[in-house]
Amino acid sequence: MHKITSYLMLDEQAKQLVDHVHGTEIGLTFSETAVLVLLLSSPNAIFTKEDLLQVGWPERVVAPTSLTQCISTLRKKLEPYTEVQLKTVARRGYQLHVSEQSHVKMLAINDADAIRDAIVGVSVWTKVAGIIMLGLLLTFVWYWSDHHAVVKHVAKWNADKYISLNIGGTLGTAQVLYIDEEEHLHPSWWQKHLAPEGNHINGLPYFSAFASTDGQNYSMAICPALDAKDCTGKGIINITSIDAKPAGLSMAEFIPLSKKMEERIRYNRVVLPVDDKGVGELLEHNYHADIYFPVAGELLVRTDLSMSLVYQGQNRGKFYSTSCITDQDCLTTPIKYTIRGEFEQYQTQIDDLNVDVFHVKVAQKELTKPDEVSHSAMQFYRAIRKHDIRDEDLFYYRVYQNKDTAVWIVPQMGQLLAWTQYTQVKL
Structure with a gap:
C-alpha cells in the first residue's frame, strides 16, 4: 500500500485507489498504477516523459500520446481529491503535489x-x-x-507568487492568490485592464497590493501605504476584471468617477463617530468595500459590499452580508442581495500566508429585484440570481487584517478580492 493522503491509499497489487473516508475503490490500469507509483516515490519531484513511459510501458515502444492519455485519465480519477494535484511542468515533465492540510486548527479526527x-x-x-x-x-x-x-x-488555493503592478505611474509588488493549475499568472493579465496612456495618479508615491484570480476573474486590491500594516482604509482601490478583453480603464478618469459614484449613492457604508463609546453585550465586526468592474465599451459597474460578523463563541457566530450593484449612469436601479447565516471560523495557511476561513451556512437570502438593468450590469444580475437559487454553503477568506482594514476573498461573481475598511460597533 502506498499512502497518498491520510485517507487515500494506492494498492499497487490490486491496481486501485482506496478511499477510506467514503469506503470506495477506484480501479486503475497497469500503466496508471506504474506511473502513479513512480510519482509517489518522490512527491514534488519532476519526472520526465521518458521516465514515465519507461515504467508505464516497460519493454514496449509506444507513442507519447499514450502517456498524455494516461495522465488525463489519472487526473479524472484523482479529481475528487483536490489536495492531490498532478501537474504538468512545461517542457520538463510531470509532478505530483499533495497539499498539507494538517495545519487547520479545528478539533477533529482526520487521520x-x-x-x-x-x-x-x-x-x-x-x-x-x-x-x-x-x-x-x-x-x-x-x-x-x-x-x-x-x-x-x-487546498485549491496558492499564495506563493508575486507580480509587479504599475498603478497610477507608481511601481509596486502584489502577492497573488490563485487557484491550482491556473496558468495565466503573468502580470499582464491584471495590467492590461489599465490604459497605459491614462494610467497616472497624482499623489500616489507608493502602495501596497494583493492580487487574485480564480481563472475567470482578475482582482487587484490596492492601498496607498508603503506597508500593508499602515493602511488606514483611505484611498483604497478595488478593481476586478471579469472579461479577458483589455478594459482600457484610465486611472486619471477612474479616481474622480469612483468618488462621484460613492458620494452619489451609498447603501452599506455607515460613517461612525470617531470617539464613539457605545456599550453593549454584542460586538459587530463590520467590513466595507467598493469594488469596480471595468469592461471595454461598457458602463463602469460598482458593488457596494458590506459584511458583518457577530461572534457567539470563540470561532462561531452570526454572519450578515449585503451587496448593492449600480452602474456609473444610474441606469441600473440597485440590485440588492442580502445573505444571513451562521459561520464557523478556521485558522489555516495558504503557503506562508496566515488565513482565516469563514464557512458560512446560509439560513436566509433576499434579492431585491431592480426596476431596470443596463446591459453592463446584466451578467451581475444573472450571477446573483444563481447565488440566490443554489448557494447554501459559502467560504469567505480573510487573508490579511490590521486595526483599520482587512483583505478578503469573497464568493461573489466567482471569487473576488477586496481590501475592506474595518470598524467595530457595540450593540
Whole structure:
C-alpha cells in the first residue's frame, strides 16, 4: 500500500485507489498504477516523459500520446481529491503535489491510520466498551465532515507568487492568490485592464497590493501605504476584471468617477463617530468595500459590499452580508442581495500566508429585484440570481487584517478580492 493522503491509499497489487473516508475503490490500469507509483516515490519531484513511459510501458515502444492519455485519465480519477494535484511542468515533465492540510486548527479526527487502529482495538474490548467507542467514533466522523469540506476548499488555493503592478505611474509588488493549475499568472493579465496612456495618479508615491484570480476573474486590491500594516482604509482601490478583453480603464478618469459614484449613492457604508463609546453585550465586526468592474465599451459597474460578523463563541457566530450593484449612469436601479447565516471560523495557511476561513451556512437570502438593468450590469444580475437559487454553503477568506482594514476573498461573481475598511460597533 502506498499512502497518498491520510485517507487515500494506492494498492499497487490490486491496481486501485482506496478511499477510506467514503469506503470506495477506484480501479486503475497497469500503466496508471506504474506511473502513479513512480510519482509517489518522490512527491514534488519532476519526472520526465521518458521516465514515465519507461515504467508505464516497460519493454514496449509506444507513442507519447499514450502517456498524455494516461495522465488525463489519472487526473479524472484523482479529481475528487483536490489536495492531490498532478501537474504538468512545461517542457520538463510531470509532478505530483499533495497539499498539507494538517495545519487547520479545528478539533477533529482526520487521520485514517488512527481511525483504523481504533477499529482494530475494538475487537479486544468488552461489548459495552465497544459500543461506547463506536458511538464516539461516529460522533467524531460526523464532526469531521465540515472540517474536511474546509480542508478541500482551502487546498485549491496558492499564495506563493508575486507580480509587479504599475498603478497610477507608481511601481509596486502584489502577492497573488490563485487557484491550482491556473496558468495565466503573468502580470499582464491584471495590467492590461489599465490604459497605459491614462494610467497616472497624482499623489500616489507608493502602495501596497494583493492580487487574485480564480481563472475567470482578475482582482487587484490596492492601498496607498508603503506597508500593508499602515493602511488606514483611505484611498483604497478595488478593481476586478471579469472579461479577458483589455478594459482600457484610465486611472486619471477612474479616481474622480469612483468618488462621484460613492458620494452619489451609498447603501452599506455607515460613517461612525470617531470617539464613539457605545456599550453593549454584542460586538459587530463590520467590513466595507467598493469594488469596480471595468469592461471595454461598457458602463463602469460598482458593488457596494458590506459584511458583518457577530461572534457567539470563540470561532462561531452570526454572519450578515449585503451587496448593492449600480452602474456609473444610474441606469441600473440597485440590485440588492442580502445573505444571513451562521459561520464557523478556521485558522489555516495558504503557503506562508496566515488565513482565516469563514464557512458560512446560509439560513436566509433576499434579492431585491431592480426596476431596470443596463446591459453592463446584466451578467451581475444573472450571477446573483444563481447565488440566490443554489448557494447554501459559502467560504469567505480573510487573508490579511490590521486595526483599520482587512483583505478578503469573497464568493461573489466567482471569487473576488477586496481590501475592506474595518470598524467595530457595540450593540
